[in-house]
Amino acid sequence: MNNSVERRSALKDNEVAWFERMLEIREFEKQTNLLFASGSIRGTTHLCVGQEALAVGIASVLNKDDVVAATYRGHGLALALGLSSHSALAEIMGKATGCAGGLGGSMHLCDSSVGILPTSAIIGGGMPIAAGAALAFQIQKKSNVAVAVFGDGATNIGAFHETLNLAAIWKLPVIFICDNNVYGEYSRFNITTPIEDLHTRADSYDMPNLKIDGMDIYTVRTALEAAVERARTGGGPTLIEAKTYRFSGHSRADTAPYRPEGELAEWEKRDPLKVTQEHLIAKGLLSSEKIAKMISETEEFIQATIKKVLNDPEPTVKDMFKNILAESKN
Amino acid sequence: MNNSVERRSALKDNEVAWFERMLEIREFEKQTNLLFASGSIRGTTHLCVGQEALAVGIASVLNKDDVVAATYRGHGLALALGLSSHSALAEIMGKATGCAGGLGGSMHLCDSSVGILPTSAIIGGGMPIAAGAALAFQIQKKSNVAVAVFGDGATNIGAFHETLNLAAIWKLPVIFICDNNVYGEYSRFNITTPIEDLHTRADSYDMPNLKIDGMDIYTVRTALEAAVERARTGGGPTLIEAKTYRFSGHSRADTAPYRPEGELAEWEKRDPLKVTQEHLIAKGLLSSEKIAKMISETEEFIQATIKKVLNDPEPTVKDMFKNILAESKN
C-alpha cells in the first residue's frame, strides 16, 4: 500500500489527524509562498490558506476510490486527499519526483491512487469531468462518488450550468462543492455575481443545495456526509456552498490590496485551524502543549521535505516526450 | 423609407394588422414546407407554425431601432419584424434577391433596417450578441433595447447562463425571451431539463422573470411592454418564458412521431391564429367574411411571391467572394 493511501486512511475517524493535516497544509502553503518569493518556485502558485477545513473535511469523508476534480488552487486538497508533501512540493518545484514528474507544476497535481484527478487550470474545466466520472460509476454500478471543487467565480462559467443540469437529469453520483472564498482573482464575488448565496443556483436544476460554514470541519463533514450518502444511494447530485475566505492573495505576489480594511482580520477570527483546535481542546483530545509540539514537528517536517526536494533530480529532456499518447508511454 | 420599415410600422397599434401578419407567417411556413418537400428548397428549414403570436407580439411592441437576435427558427420573427416575404423566401431559396443575397439560407435571415441581427444557427449564439447590443445602447445612452429569442432547449447551453449573469450584473437593456415550444429537436424539454418552469432560472441572476401564454398576442404584448419599459428606463433585463407549441416537426421532413398522441390536437385548440381571431371578432374588428377574404388574399400573395422568387436571379460566383472583410465589400 502506497504512502498516499496510508495518508488518506490516517484521516479515517481520527479528529487529531484532521488537525494535523490542516497544520501540514498551512505550513506547506506558507513555505510555498516563501519559496516562490525567493525565486525557488517559478510560474505561479495559488494558496489555500484559510480553506484547510474544507479540504480536510472532504478528504476525511470520501473513500479513496471516490474521485475529486479540483483546481489550480489545489495544494491543500491534494495533501488532504493523501498526496505527500514531498510529491506535491517536488511537482511545484519541477522535480522528477513530483506527482507529474515536474512536467505539470503547481496548478496540476494528481494521484490516481487516492482519486486526485489532474487539477485543472481552466475555470469550469473539472466540473464536467467529475460528472463524467460519476457517470462511469453509475454505469459500473459502483457506489463511488465524484466530487468537483471550484470557486465562487467559477459559478459564472457556462460549464457550471451545463454540468449541474446534466448531473441532475442523469441523477449522477456527484457532489459539487463551491468553495466560496469571497474572491475570484482580484474581484469580490458580488462584483461579478448578482446574488449572495450561490448555492441557490442549483434550484435551476431541481438539485438539493445548501450553504455551510466552510471554516468548521465538523460542519463540512456533516453536510458532505449527507450529500455523499444521497449520491451513493442513487439520490443524485448536491451543490454545497462552503463559505470560506482566502487569507492570501490570488496568486504569485498578490497581496490583495483590494480587500476592504478589516475584512481579513474578521475572518481570521474564524481561522479553520483555530476553530478545529477549539473543538479538539473542548473534547479533551488535544492540549495546547500537544498543539505546540505538533506545530513545531510540522515545521520541521516541511523543512526536511524542502531540503529533500531541493536535492531531487530534474526530469530529463527525454521525459518530456513521454506520456503524450499511449505509444509514448515510456 | 424602405419596405421593411413600412411593414414594421404597419403593426403599430393595429390589431387587424397583427392578425394579418400572423396569417402571412402561417401561409409562408406552409408554402416553405411544400417547397422543401418538392425539392425547391435545399438544406433545411425550421418552421414556427404555432408560434406566430409571440413573433408578432414582439414585433408590435419593439421600435425599429431596437434589435432582435433570433435563431434558425426565425422566419416568423423576421416577417413580423418587417422583412418582406419576398426577401425571406428568396433567401431561403438561395436567390440573389434574398436578404443575405442567397448566401445565408433559411437559418440566416437579416435586415438591419428593422433590427434583425443575422439569425444564428448555433444554440445560444445570439444571446451574448443581444447583450452586447444592449451594452452599446447603454453606453450610447440610447433608450433602445435588445431582445434575444431562443428555445427551451437553449436554456441548457452555457451561453444562456453566462449571458443572463452578465446582463444582470451590468443591468443591460436586454429582454430574454424563451420561446418554450415544448420540444428541442426530437426531445420533449423535460427529457433534458429537470424543471418545469424555465423562467425561474433567472432567479440565479436576481433577474425579474415570468411565464406567459405565448399563444395569445395580447398576453405577449403586456408582458413584453413591461419588460421593455423596465429595460428602457435603466431597470435592466427580464427573462420571459412564453409557453408555445411547435405545430410542425423540428426541421426538414420531421413529422414529429415522438409526440404523445393527442398533444398536438390539445394545443391546436389554442392555435394563436384562432385565439387572435376570437379576440378580434369579439372586439368587432373582424368578421368571418373579412377573415376568409384575408386568408385567400394571403394565399394569393404568397403564391405571387413564390412565382416572383422562382424567377429571381441567383447570386453570381463573384458574389460569394464579397463581404468577407471590409476590403472585399463590393
Added chain:
Amino acid sequence: MPALRFRQAIVAALTDEMSADPTVITFGEDIAAAEGVFKATEGLLATFGPERVRDTPISEMAFTGAAVGAAMMGMKPVVEIMFIEFLGVALDQLVTEAAKMRYLSQGQYSVPMVVRASSGSGLGFGCQHSQTLENWVAATPGLKVVTPSDPQSAYSLLRASIADPDPVVFLEPRILYAERGEVDFNLKMKLGQARVLTTGSDLTIVALGNMVNVSKAAIAQSGVSADLIDLGTIVPWDRETVLNSVRKSKRLIVVEEAPLSGGWGSEIIATVTRELFSSLVSAPFRITTPDIPVPFNGSLEAKFAPNAADVCRQILESMKNNSVPDAWWVSEGVAK
C-alpha cells in the same frame, strides 16, 4: 459483403464495439430515442439500452467533458457532436483537458474517448453548419484526428478509434452519410495508416474524406497514372506512405476541403518539401476551397469545395508543364 450506407457503417462499428466491449457507451443530442439526426446511431438504444445509449441536453461542454471523466474511469465513451461547429462551445474539454490528461498524470490516467462529429459542405446547411474545421484540433499533441472517406473506412476506422487508448476526433463528412459501399466487417484498419487507393507512376494525390472520392473521379477523368492516397488519419498522418509514393512519383497534389489559408494540407506540403525537395520535379501544391465562408446557394456551394472537373483541370495543367495551375477563382478572374 453487404453494401451499407456510410451512416449504417457507423452504426455497425458502434454496434460491434459495444457488443464486444461493455465499457463502450455513447451519448449526444437526440442520438438515443431519435437515433441521431443523421441516423448514425440507429438501433443502438434498442440494442444496448438507456444506460449505455443516452440523449443529452444541449450542453456540448458538459457532455464532452463527461466523456473525458468517464473515459478516465474506465469507460470508452463515444460522443456525437452533431455538427463540428458545435465544438466551438466545447473545445476546451477536448484540447485543453482530454489531450493533456495522460501527460498531466504521467500515465496514471488515460482518456480513451471518441468525439464523432459531422463535417463539411455540400448539403445546403449554410456557413455555420458546413465547415470542416480540422484546424481546431489538428495542432494538439495528445489528440488523434481521423476522417473516413467511404463506408468501409467509416466502419474500420471508427472501430479502431473506439479501441484506441487515447482521445480521437472522428470527423464524418456529412455529405457521405447516405452513400453506399461494400463493407468487410473483418477488415481492420489502423489509425495513422493511409490507404493507397489507386497506384500510378506520374503523380501522388493525397486526400481526405470526401475529397478522396472527388480525387478518384478526377484521376479517372484525367487519365493520369497516379497514386491516390486516402490519408484517413490526419493526426498522426502517415508520412511513410506519402513520402514513399512521392519518392516514386516526384509530384504531389493535396486535395483538401478547407480554406486555402491555414488548412491541414500545408502540413503535408511542408513535410514532403522538407524531405524530398531535391527529387521533386515540380512544386507540390494544394487544391482547396477559397478563403470564404461556405455559401448557401446550391450552385455556389457546388463550386466551393474542390470538384472532380476542377481537380482534373489542375492535374492536367500541372502535368503538362510541371507548373502550378491557378485556383479556379483566379483563372476565372473572380478573386485573387
Added chain:
Amino acid sequence: MPALRFRQAIVAALTDEMSADPTVITFGEDIAAAEGVFKATEGLLATFGPERVRDTPISEMAFTGAAVGAAMMGMKPVVEIMFIEFLGVALDQLVTEAAKMRYLSQGQYSVPMVVRASSGSGLGFGCQHSQTLENWVAATPGLKVVTPSDPQSAYSLLRASIADPDPVVFLEPRILYAERGEVDFNLKMKLGQARVLTTGSDLTIVALGNMVNVSKAAIAQSGVSADLIDLGTIVPWDRETVLNSVRKSKRLIVVEEAPLSGGWGSEIIATVTRELFSSLVSAPFRITTPDIPVPFNGSLEAKFAPNAADVCRQILESMKNNSVPDAWWVSEGVAK
C-alpha cells in the same frame, strides 16, 4: 522616443485609441479595478471611467459575444482573454459568429472588435496556460490574426487592430510583457504588412512574436546575411514581402512557436514552395516546438520553444550543405 515595456505599449495604444475614438471600450476579467493580471490595462479605468472600462464575470463566451453585439451596434470593443486557452470556452463567438456577420448580413453589419489574448510559453505556467493556439483562429475567413514582437509593434499594430473594421485576434506573447523597447507613437503599421528587420542576401527567415527576437539573436550569432521578416499579421500574411525576399535569397526558414504538426508556418512554406519552387536552392523548412504539451520544468520549457542557439545551429547546418537539419530532438536522439 520613450522606452516602454511591452505591456505599457499595449496600455498606450489602448489609451490613444480610446482618447481618439469614444466608441472604443474595453472589458475582461480584472482589467478595470485591478488593471489586468499582466497590467496591460493600467490606468484605463481611472482615465476613461467604469462605463468604458469594465470588469467581467468569468464568462468568456458571454463577454466575447457581448463584444460582437456591441461592435455590430457601432462600438469598438477590445476584450481581454487573459490566456488564449480560455478561447476554448468561447471560440464559437469568434469563429462562428463574429467572423460570419459581415457575410451573413451582406455588409449590413460589421464587427470591428479586437480580442486581445496572451499567448505562448516561457513563464512556467504549465501546459494549460502556455500554448500559442493560432491554429484555432487562423483558418477562418473573416478574421484577422496579429502578433506583435516588441513594444513598437505592440503599440502600432494594436492601434491598427482597433481601427480595423473587422474582427481581429491580437495575440500578445506573454513572455514579452516586461520587455522594454523604444516606441514612436507616430509610427503607423498596417495589418497584413510585414516588417523586414534585418536585410541580407543568403537566407530569409520568417518569424512571429517572440520568435522574431530569437531569430534576430540567432542571425547575429550565426553571422549569416539574412532577411529577417517579422510577419506581424498571420492572417492575412504578407505574401509579397516574403516572396520578394525569398526570390532574392532563395532560402527560407520559418521559426515558429507552435507544434511541428499543424502550426501556421507550414502555410508559409507551402505558399513559397508553390510560387518559387524552381528558384529555391534548398528546401524551405520550419523550426518549431516538438509535438508535446508545454512542460512545466524550467530547463525543459527553455528547450521547448525554439531558442537562439538551436536556430543558429540550424541556420549554419542548412547553409553549409543546402540541406535540412534535424530538429534538436532528433539530433539529440530523444525523440523521432
